Amino acid sequence: MRRNRTFALAAALSAAALVSAGCGSSTSSGAAAGKPLIISDVTGANWNCQFNPLSTNWPEGGPSETGVIYEPLMFVNALQTGTQASQGIHPWLATSYSWNSSLTALTFTIRKGVKFSDGVAMTPADVAYSFNVLKENPALDLQSLWKAEGGPLTSVTTSGDTVTMHFDAPSPTYFYYIAGRQPILPEHIWSKIPVSKMPTYPDNHPVGTGAYVVGSCSSTNLVYKANPNYWQPGKPAVKTVEWPAYLDNTTGNNCLIDGQCQWGGQYIPNISQTYLAKNKAYHNWAPSVSSVTLDINLGVPDSPLDNVLVRQAMALAINRSEVGAIGETGSEAGAYQDGVAASFRSGGWVDQAQANSYFNDYAFNPTQAETLLNQAGYSKLVGGVRENSAGQKLAFTMVNNGGYSDWVADGTVIVQQLAKVGIQVTPRNESGNAWSSDMSLGHFELGINDQTGGPGPEYEMRQWLFSGNTAPIGKAASTDFGRYSNPATDALFNEFGQTNSLATQQSIVDQLEKVVLSDVPYIPILTAVSWDQYNSAQFTGWPTAADPYAQGQTAYPDWGWDLLNIKPAS
Numbered sequence: 051m052r053r054n055r056t057f058a059l060a061a062a063l064s065a066a067a068l069v070s071a072g073c074g075s076s077t078s079s080g081a082a083a084g085k086p087l088i089i090s091d092v093t094g095a096n097w098n099c100q101f102n103p104l105s106t107n108w109p110e111g112g113p114s115e116t117g118v119i120y121e122p123l124m125f126v127n128a129l130q131t132g133t134q135a136s137q138g139i140h141p142w143l144a145t146s147y148s149w150n151s152s153l154t155a156l157t158f159t160i161r162k163g164v165k166f167s168d169g170v171a172m173t174p175a176d177v178a179y180s181f182n183v184l185k186e187n188p189a190l191d192l193q194s195l196w197k198a199e200g201g202p203l204t205s206v207t208t209s210g211d212t213v214t215m216h217f218d219a220p221s222p223t224y225f226y227y228i229a230g231r232q233p234i235l236p237e238h239i240w241s242k243i244p245v246s247k248m249p250t251y252p253d254n255h256p257v258g259t260g261a262y263v264v265g266s267c268s269s270t271n272l273v274y275k276a277n278p279n280y281w282q283p284g285k286p287a288v289k290t291v292e293w294p295a296y297l298d299n300t301t302g303n304n305c306l307i308d309g310q311c312q313w314g315g316q317y318i319p320n321i322s323q324t325y326l327a328k329n330k331a332y333h334n335w336a337p338s339v340s341s342v343t344l345d346i347n348l349g350v351p352d353s354p355l356d357n358v359l360v361r362q363a364m365a366l367a368i369n370r371s372e373v374g375a376i377g378e379t380g381s382e383a384g385a386y387q388d389g390v391a392a393s394f395r396s397g398g399w400v401d402q403a404q405a406n407s408y409f410n411d412y413a414f415n416p417t418q419a420e421t422l423l424n425q426a427g428y429s430k431l432v433g434g435v436r437e438n439s440a441g442q443k444l445a446f447t448m449v450n451n452g453g454y455s456d457w458v459a460d461g462t463v464i465v466q467q468l469a470k471v472g473i474q475v476t477p478r479n480e481s482g483n484a485w486s487s488d489m490s491l492g493h494f495e496l497g498i499n500d501q502t503g504g505p506g507p508e509y510e511m512r513q514w515l516f517s518g519n520t521a522p523i524g525k526a527a528s529t530d531f532g533r534y535s536n537p538a539t540d541a542l543f544n545e546f547g548q549t550n551s552l553a554t555q556q557s558i559v560d561q562l563e564k565v566v567l568s569d570v571p572y573i574p575i576l577t578a579v580s581w582d583q584y585n586s587a588q589f590t591g592w593p594t595a596a597d598p599y600a601q602g603q604t605a606y607p608d609w610g611w612d613l614l615n616i617k618p619a620s
Contacts, residue, residue: 058243059311085618086290087589091315091604092302094453095482096295099267102253103233104190116233117610118274119167120258123147123158123177123526125611126230128505128617129337129598131394138505139326140611142257143172143234144213153220153550156228158213164281166236167263169453174208174549179237181206181215181228186245192528193227194518201518202226202547220548223555226504230607234259249526260610261286261519270295287379287617288589297481299455306332306583315603317456319379331587335595336579337393340503340510341385344368344448344464349492349523349533354444359426360554365412366419367471368464374576377460385574387412389514389566392577394507398552408567418469426473436472445474448496449488452479457498460575464498471532489531492523500578501529502605508546508555512563516543534571580605591615 088383103115116122123144130138144158164172181203184191195201202217202224207516208568215228227349236257243251261282265275272293276286294311303318305311305393307325318325318334322473326332344364346355354360370384383392386539388405409418428436428444450461458479463506475496480488486495503510513519513529517540520530527533539562565571582602585591593602593612600608600615 056312067170071618084289084440085588087288087293087313087616088305088311089291089293089313089315089604090296090297090302090305090311091293091313092299092453094451094485095394096274096297097267098211098483099254099269100252101256101264102251103235103256104192104248105250110264112429113259115256115606116231117260117461117607118262118613119233119256119260119262119264120233121610122232122234122607124229125600126226126505127598127608128226128339128503129507129601131505139229143177144229146313147225147229150201150220153548154217156215156221156225158218158229160211160213161281162211164259165279166257166259167277167279168236168257169279170236170238171233172236172259174211176237177234178206178208179241183235183240183245183248187248189249189526193231194516194528195224195227199518200516200544202544207448215261216334216551219544222550223508223547224511225371238255262291264292282614286612286613291613296453298453308395309588310583312585312588315581315602317378317454317581318380318583319455321381324581328387329390329585329587331585333584333586333592333594335582335593336381337579337585337595337601337603339580339596340391340496340501340576340578341389342576342578343380343385343514344501344575345489345494345497345532346496346570346572347492347495347532348571350495353495354428354442355446355495357426358569359422360428360444361573362409362412362418363422363426363471364468364473365570365573366409366415366422367473368467368573369414370575372467373460373463376463378456378576380574381456381581385576387570387574388563389511389574390563391503391510398556399507399559401563404560404564405567412567415447416471423471431472434469434472435474443474444472445476446495447476447478448498449478449480449494450498451482451485453482461498462577490526492521492527492531492533497531498575499531506544506555508562511559512564513544515539515562515565532572536565536569539565586619588619589616590619591617
């Protein structure tokens, strides 16, 4: 999982020092007191030193700051689902919560004694403000909570030490977004910023309740320092966290392999031999959380991509297993067109009969793909590229993050596979900054991407398909980069949000699967894993498969929760 992570902080290390040392100032001999924990999580971009948690810009900011600088009301562990779901909810800035009998009001008891990093006390008024400001400018409502963005939230009120969220319908599944994803802001700072300017406010000196503050920032390295006013005594145990800006996997991987970096979050080719075998203290944990997808921009005027037969043919022409075997050297398996990620394919979430009715869940079939392209009118081949009677060619560009060597390799395989059925795709491997901007603003035809997902398949589908998450081309979308919009599909998401019944939820997901199968608004390519490489000789307390208390990767807000548990090794 790559996107929506935090990109903040910086050290006084020069670019030359980064190259010569491989990363920061730590050694592989142990993590003595005061030694920094150094992250190697390749983004393919330099740091912009902007930490606005309400921004859609990347890596300038975004909600991924939540967990480290800013904190949510609760930690909701998306890895603990089904019967374990309640075990994955932990108090953070709220000590408890309760629903009313109709599930239309959610009340949080706000923790006392919490201070922002500038020493000002946090109050329930700050919590209410953090939600109410989203109503004033819908561009800030990245989770689409309020009515203006298609959500059920109608008002937020305070009473004593409690804050209550009021909904226009039962909204139990919105707990994940409200409790676990929304950063709590200091009203005494943010209320001085015009609401219209908040989406682009740089937040160069962020003030939050989190365990860390920005120590220093440059384009080449980011540094967190422990918050001296942090409300949890004795935490964090790790006093300094550094994050060099690696522009490609090779450099970042070398830092992990050499033991200079202790925490990784990226693809390492043939990881068993190149990393794990180097040191018994090196570990890798990579649970599946969502899907790597080929995004299709449905907002491009007069594009062949508007034709569902073309999109269906593309889904049939891509051999997903081959993409995983070559591009990911087997680290990620092929995904399914029904849209249900690998972690949720058991337990009744997949309507397999329905999926099979759509070309055997779009099993690789280039012959069938060519049949559909002929039916769509693209039967003429000119230089190996199909075109229709009007001369419109099946020729597209595909944006990608050029810093992700595996995604670049994935894209190469996809280009080759689509060429075999007469679809020409020209890859555009960009810097992380340019790629993220193009995806969010809709300046692409095809693009490789992924999302954070959540504690069930609906959460990832909502990120791709809920119209409240998108925007016209040229304006920033929070997640629905393909500009898909369908009122009937939106209604399914709203219906899902109103029920606690597992049977009803699964029935709704079945209908959402049909949307992905029939419309092909995007193409799931691979099972996206949460990459997590860590060094247990230098630091302890990591989440593991045996103790999955959070995702190990620098995904928000999990990595903030991780850093409350990680300690220097003695």
